[in-house]
Amino acid sequence: SQTIHQWPATLVQPVGSPLSLECTVEGTSNPNLYWYRQAAGRGLQLLFYSVGIGQISSEVPQNLSASRPQDRQFILSSKKLLLSDSGFYLCAWSGAYTEAFFGQGTRLTVV
């Protein structure tokens, strides 16, 4: 069966520090991968999606970037965090035309 791993579960980082969140998927090949962010009390906002290795599409201009170095690995990064980057970050995967499955999320607090 397919599983998605996302870590860490919680993270507290100072303003201006770098960020790296990792997401890996097991049990499937060539998944479509997604990064979402949820600000406190808000809905989920799609940040990036990828349909293949090295293929990244950005949905909103922001202080973050994404990379897909391997088929089942998706990384969310920032060189310098801002206070506004705080939120709940969720990684998800889907087949070509199937429902998406979400990880358990990383709660990031920038202080």
Next chain:
Amino acid sequence: DAKTTQPPSMDCAEGRAANLPCNHSTISGNEYVYWYRQIHSQGPQYIIHGLKNNETNEMASLIITEDRKSSTLILPHATLRDTAVYYCIVRVAVTGGGNKLTFGTGTQLKVEL
């Protein structure tokens, strides 16, 4: 992208059916309707999806109107564990395969004794 409109909140008594409405009046002919729910501080959970016909699985039923401009998610016997935010989403296919799921603010369902 088709937009969806949902009531911000609903209450339901435990054991009764919960009927969650969603409007998607600008949906295109090849766009699916998906429903997810999110229990506090967890990742969203897939519930059900459909295109034209009504669908049922072990979790819920999905009723889509004939003109496809609205749908209703039905939880036949709501329990306290069904308390969550329910999202109605229209799936947008992307070039090369894959789906973009654009989440709205959803409906906060509160199931009470």
